[in-house]
Amino acid sequence: MGRLNEQRLFQPDLCDVDLVLVPQRSVFPAHKGxxxxxxxxxxxxxxxNKQLQRVELSLEALAPGGLQQILNFIYTSKLLVNAANVHEVLSAASLxxxxxxxxxxxxxxxxxxLGPPGPSAV
Known part of the structure; x- marks a missing residue:
């Protein structure tokens, strides 16, 4: 999975789909499989939609930061969630x-x- 993550980050031409958050015009290359x-x-x-190469997501509730954390988790099995991004990640995961x-x-x-705030790694 490490090589696929490298492709996603550094060689997006090797990815087979682009996720586009329309309101923000953010593009996230990825692999369909x-x-x-x-x-x-x-x-x-x-x-x-087997031939789909570009997915335009027009969902206002889907923020770039939340989607980025979800993609990072998918490719690395590490999810960094803290007080600043937990709502964005929760919204993205739900959608x-x-x-x-x-x-x-x-x-x-x-x-x-129930207690004091602090960062968490899931």
Whole structure:
């Protein structure tokens, strides 16, 4: 998976799909197979549209920072969530049907309401 992450970050021409957040005009290169393996949303999307090479996401609730953290998790198995980004990551995970990440974010929010804030690595 490390090589695929390197392609995503440094050789986007080797990726087979671009995720575009329309409101912000942010582009995130990725690999369909990798996205589909981790997200039911992407699995359904790519199964129905096999030739799709550009996915334009017009969802106001999907922020670039949240999507970036989700992609980082998919490619590295590391999710860095803190008080500043937990809502963005939770929103992205919910929209992309990634229940485990959404649950982890919700646990962090619940824990924050019970104690002092602090960064967390999930």
């Amino acid at each position: 990798v996205l589909a393996a981790y997200s039911q949303f992407f699995h359904s999307l790519f199964t129905q 992309l049907q990634m229940a485990d990440i959404a649950a982890s974010c919700q646990e962090l929010l619940d824990a924050r309401s």
